[in-house]
Amino acid sequence: MNAHLTEIIVFTVLFLLVSGMGFVAARWRRPDSLASLDEWGLGGRSFGSWVTWFLVGGDLYTAYTFVAVPALLWGAGATGFFAVPYTIVVYPIVFLVLVRLWSVSHVHGFVTPADFVRARFGSPTLALLVAITGIVATMPYIALQLVGIEAVLKSMGVTGHLPIIIAFAILAAYTYQSGLRAPALIAFVKDTLIYIVILVAIIAIPAQLEGGWSGIFDAAQAKFDASPAPGDGILLNANNQLQYVTLALGSALALFLYPHSITGVLASRNRGVIKRNMSALPAYSLLLGLIALLGFMAIAAGIKPIGTDNNTIVPQLFDRMFPDWFTGVAYAAIGIGALVPAAIMSIAAANLFTRNIYKEYLKPNATDADEARVSKITSLLVKVGAVLCILFLDTGFSIDLQLIGGVIILQTLPSVALGLYTRWFHRGGLIAGWVAGMGAGMLMLYNIGNPVTGKLHFAGSAFPLEKLGLDTKMTIYAGIVALAVNLVVAVLGTLIARSTKVAEGDDATLPDHYLADEGDPRIKDLDFTVDTGAPSPDADQDRGHASGPVV
């Protein structure tokens, strides 16, 4: 019947296998009860180096990345390779920042970045803005994971939306039951499969192509030489270097502001686990760099996408180059690769809603069990929302939203990342900066068109400096410009708020809290509440005295 039958069988078997693992995960490192966010939403805050490596790696390097980055190289060449410098610079940048966030969160029992902002700046309003930004930025990201699965299904000749709905229903069910333990356990399988597939791909595919690696790059060069588009090529040109660098830097700054990355980090056992992972996670960057080059291999092999969907390039390449059963394994790796981040993202978005909207505004006396219950239900709703996005909106629209997501999540950098180092900013200034940065970012994205596709708005993140009145053809990443606007306004706003004596919020954190580690004797002096697992009066007190005059 179907020429892809072997692929479909292998894919389905592996998919069902990991789904079973997802349900069993609730028993893994079994706690007395999953009825708290520390357990359901952060896996007991007890993951060691290996689990964290698989979890965070599976979380950051998503199925969409594995499909979209090679598609970008296939279409435009060198500019798509920004993913490599991006995932190199991110780790040294956050190396010291994340351990501070981990420590202060450990001491105060923070589950989300907005929890930290609330306590640090004594401003539920600022925390609400950070929470909403996180939720809005995460939603389209989850929808994009579905795009990854869809590309694989299309290549197997499976059409219609029913398979995706079934896949997400299974995902929703085991995330509901097992919380963060499910993606943590599944990540082992996902990453092992991905590593095997890519190792085989980079050895087997060039061997089958004429001229090996050298021939692959030459074929790409020939394709871009023949294309009329000005920005493509296997090297950068004078006008897109600034974009390349600012996009890499901006994406790196944004990565660990995403709630799902922070969820992965807060689930680790101690500071050493995080630091070791900052050295070990670049293994995935190497993988990503090699995956990116699949785009050029596809050019050399003369692969054409299905219809106009460039995301089918990699699945099509596998289909051509691998025996059917191994293509099935490769497809399963991509499909399962979508499940891990989708689960973590929905948990992170649900935690933000629960902690910073539900508990803050709807039910201030919510118990731990209430929080866990609300988060579980919200995680379901988030996934339903993502599926609806795919069913009723154009896929291109999800990609637009994801683009916007990166720009808006950057606007939380002053409150979250700089807040870990300094309390100099005034909460009023930070709010003003957020508003200005958001406005500037939206305005720029709205004005980015693409003459080739005829799209007038939201056609990319490369903002032409020409539009700022500069006499150049260079482009820059809109997110970085928006962040600069944000910082300038935040500084001015802080100076104005100070000089007009607008009330400061209270800071519930102490310098020592940013250095605390697991099993540290000093921790006893602190209001250390996490390991007891019980709702603690100290923690409530903290939140109590943090809620001074509200901005």
Next chain:
Amino acid sequence: MTTPNGDRGDRSPWNWLLIAPIILPLLPFLYNSDEPRLFGFPLFYWLQLAFIAVGVTCTSIVYQMTKRR
């Protein structure tokens, strides 16, 4: 962020080593060239992949040197 003990802070001269892997990948003039090729890879690709090793080395050294005993 100094503390009474002094040894518990996050500050260390070793942290400056983290600057290298942040700066290098953001300087396109270093790698935006086809030649010299390595195993058929243009400089643009193999050098940026090589920066991954710089990142791993620097973060590992900083971790080892600043580990609390």
